[in-house]
Amino acid sequence: MVQLAVFGAGRIGQIHARNAAAQPGFHVKYIVDPVEGPARDALAKTTGARIVSAEEVFADPKLHAIVIASSTSSHAPLVHRAAETGKAVFCEKPVSLDFALTQSAVAAVVAAGIPCMLGFQRRYDAAFRALQARVASGEAGRLEHLIMQSRDPAPPPISYVKTSGGMFRDTAIHDVDMARFLLGEEIASVYAKGSCLISPEIGQAGDVDTLMITLTTESGRLAQVINCRRGPMGYDQRLEAVCAREVLRVENAPQGTLHVLRPEGTLAPPPMNYFLERYAQAYRDEMAGFAALITDGTPPLATARDGLEAQRLVEAAIRSHETGQVVVMAPGWRP
Amino acid sequence: MVQLAVFGAGRIGQIHARNAAAQPGFHVKYIVDPVEGPARDALAKTTGARIVSAEEVFADPKLHAIVIASSTSSHAPLVHRAAETGKAVFCEKPVSLDFALTQSAVAAVVAAGIPCMLGFQRRYDAAFRALQARVASGEAGRLEHLIMQSRDPAPPPISYVKTSGGMFRDTAIHDVDMARFLLGEEIASVYAKGSCLISPEIGQAGDVDTLMITLTTESGRLAQVINCRRGPMGYDQRLEAVCAREVLRVENAPQGTLHVLRPEGTLAPPPMNYFLERYAQAYRDEMAGFAALITDGTPPLATARDGLEAQRLVEAAIRSHETGQVVVMAPGWRP
């Protein structure tokens, strides 16, 4: 039985804790969250875990692994502690909003040789995974260019905007990671343009709410990331991979099956509400991936280095957005 | 140059006359229509035809063919005249609302050996034709059952209801013809149930506005015809052929390409307005089929006998509807 601790009993911590508890061979031994309250208690009860401090977790030599789903600033220190104590790590993205801290945490992971995976759940979604496999198998022909669109249903609270590192680090990071996952190649230049078109409050907080990023790979292939903080019809997340023989398209997942046909046209159901619904199965499969990493050494779909590279790209995008210039990414580029 | 006369300068006559005039090797020499007016004159002008009487048409030994698109009661007499004078015939369905008259007109065509095709334009529609070919080729596997739905955008004027022979003879005839076209086998029993649910005036005129017909072929395959006089979203004409390896589905043709995505869902454009838009190309291809029949003897997709058999089936459906009983169709069944 693999013994785990889960840090964070918030929205995403609950998902990971429950999926870990349901994973055969996994036992959630500890929940760590400084915020007392019924949510934390209920989670401990459901999963059969004890609520403890971080110290107790790292002092337990029988504990195998930790899941980091606590506040972002705690991620890097927890990764270091896991590296020091030899525990496997599943870390929600980003490792840190500070690129240098991410870099040193990833270096610690590599030096310690601990199993580590990053929480890019979209890589575990069946459709994106099948798309990647179809490209990798050669069936679709070479992937030539890529278009990724992601829109949240509505802008987040301003408090979240201020602490999340901004739209590039919070939202676009998933898309640039997907670009690397599918293109299988590093990025040579980045152009990004952000605007504040939806919510003046977001602009006052120093962030953008709409952005476009053009990525060019070392071999000249192109990817476009288009994000905004509001999808008029709800959560909107789609991707098109234009390959030599096929276009592969991941569409939104519809909320239901009822269609209404009227004189003005056919009304099909809107997309699923938000990422928790859309990626419910991906989160389960991601935790199964963590189990496979720990028990068999099966490489995860998203490594610590993938987290670092995605962050490098969003930092380059921020630089481009701020300077109005293209950022050419020589090897080892850093902000 | 094949010389033609077109009988009827109404809605459908204009289509056939214009398509005939545009057909390479065809010359529309005469238009026959007793109703004077600008529509008739404009049609004559556009097609380069002269307006003459029926007598002149049949007295012209150089005229090769006639297109019958005049009022229904004139069809059978014109077919007889064509048989007597050895002219090729394209006849709009039905040959007659009276089954016995249809039977004798078809017999006259067969006896005279004149080229003759019936105006079941759906057989010339690219989608239905491709479906038929895919079934005939064996690719789809045996066609096991068939579902056909046809709905007009709105009920016709009561004057039309009264003279068109009723909904079975006017509307369902296209679907039962399609059943024969696709199943390639005769029908052994018919059950039909009609209701008046949409328009009380139609009921007062002695007709139904909604109907379902179950056809069973000699080998036990099944087809369902569902018709009503009003598609809430417009002209609605679809077909599903459930085969052993595939389901083949003809969908409505959308009116445009603009989709509107809102919180309540995605609004796709409604179907094309009506049969003249939906089947514009099919009518052109049908006239090309008539040309091929005359010039090369290429068998048309719909023969005089197909017209007779489709009428036999709707007469059986009417009998079933009126008696509330299943009609078993022994060979040669007639109303």
Added chain:
Amino acid sequence: MVQLAVFGAGRIGQIHARNAAAQPGFHVKYIVDPVEGPARDALAKTTGARIVSAEEVFADPKLHAIVIASSTSSHAPLVHRAAETGKAVFCEKPVSLDFALTQSAVAAVVAAGIPCMLGFQRRYDAAFRALQARVASGEAGRLEHLIMQSRDPAPPPISYVKTSGGMFRDTAIHDVDMARFLLGEEIASVYAKGSCLISPEIGQAGDVDTLMITLTTESGRLAQVINCRRGPMGYDQRLEAVCAREVLRVENAPQGTLHVLRPEGTLAPPPMNYFLERYAQAYRDEMAGFAALITDGTPPLATARDGLEAQRLVEAAIRSHETGQVVVMAPGWRP
């Protein structure tokens, strides 16, 4: 805490037992299944239930309710025992393959006044439920006719065919129930035609594998049920309700979100594999409906009488199929 016993630890029993165990305020106290084995034991363990005999269940005065998901022949006797001992009943359809036995079991339920619901899970599916509500609210206009298609992915084993009461009682019963649910009116006549087109073994076992049923309501509205034992593209279950102002259409639920665009066209994902996937949420909502029935007396969407009437209709359909005649259903009609 409501104490329940679940009869049957097979496929459907496991779903109901797990959903009952997850239902707040419900405790699955007993599992009853004569077949020993790991599945039964695992189910008892997961739900925290004890494996007991039927006698122990009915002897326990603290037990409130039973869920009947055992073999069909056991349903009616268990319903009678529940009526005698005053326990609430959730019974999988059908109550009995023998109409008279169903009738007496339903009479016992009514006489005893016990809460009782039937397992027509489709009534609890969000799409069918929303469709029913939209019709009931008047928004869609009067429902004039209805088309229901259901196809299993592949024919069942012959052993199942022989014991399930045949395709009418096993498959069509869901569609005729849906017709009653949506039309909100009783049926006045039934025409049914079945054929054996897919599997000769099914024919040898005395059953059909393809069927069409025409239902006419007392007020003349029409419904068509089309079933077959094999959907070439998988599990195919769709419905169209043609109303005065809208067509409401329940489509298949797609298996995923990846589309492949190639020269021959756009390939969209096939439907979800089978009813367990498609109706996973409906089964959960159905059990929540049972909880609401027991705790608040909220009427269930499917009552014992609904079960009886659906069976009456399939018996009429069987009679029609066997005699080749329309069955007119005077009040109280019975096979």
Added chain:
Amino acid sequence: MVQLAVFGAGRIGQIHARNAAAQPGFHVKYIVDPVEGPARDALAKTTGARIVSAEEVFADPKLHAIVIASSTSSHAPLVHRAAETGKAVFCEKPVSLDFALTQSAVAAVVAAGIPCMLGFQRRYDAAFRALQARVASGEAGRLEHLIMQSRDPAPPPISYVKTSGGMFRDTAIHDVDMARFLLGEEIASVYAKGSCLISPEIGQAGDVDTLMITLTTESGRLAQVINCRRGPMGYDQRLEAVCAREVLRVENAPQGTLHVLRPEGTLAPPPMNYFLERYAQAYRDEMAGFAALITDGTPPLATARDGLEAQRLVEAAIRSHETGQVVVMAPGWRP
């Protein structure tokens, strides 16, 4: 009767000449094309025009208007002649591959005050037009960002690549024009990245076959143009306008209505083959727009200045692509 001359009897000249001939009140008096052959003769015959030289056209004081669909290098001189002789002009895009020549031709048009429209037929397509109207009416909310994709079915012959001015001037010009049409605002900065990923021959000819262009308007709204020389499934031209309350999407127009459902999914028909099919009606409506311009002075949807501005944008895009830098477009920017 408006008397017209059509320059060019090639593919696009034939379309315009035929549409002009079919336009009520229009008479195609002359066809001008130096290339003798059956195509030119047939066009003259169909339209009832005489084949003459350019000199004869401009010497005819009774001629009202010219349609320029000849080779690109002839466009600007013909526009100048039309301005000098006071004839209305319909000019296929681009006016010239040389921006300065375009500028002086447009200046001549403005100075002469002749009616002039540019051949951006997409502006006349019903879907793009309805989209523009829906944005302009305010119904959709402010258009915040725009994504345009255009792909030809297959790379053009290298001879065409070499003479067409390259992919930016030939293909992207339609999309940047559409951006201006929908955004209703000028562009403040352009970033473009082109690659050669599909056809090495195109690269050897000094052109790209894949490109992405980011346009930022003066108020900070964003538009993305994505083009490549090969749509794996055929002619692929789509647009999404993300507005405050709706997403408006122009989809491809399907080639037919037959869908094939198989275990691997549902195969919908591919897009219409190419622009001539897709925009057949738009070309007719465009010519009707020219008629309205001449007879009533109705402003055309695309003016000479629109042609100039679209060329300015593609020149900026080329500059960006060549320098690897963002081009900031101060007022009056020119290459």
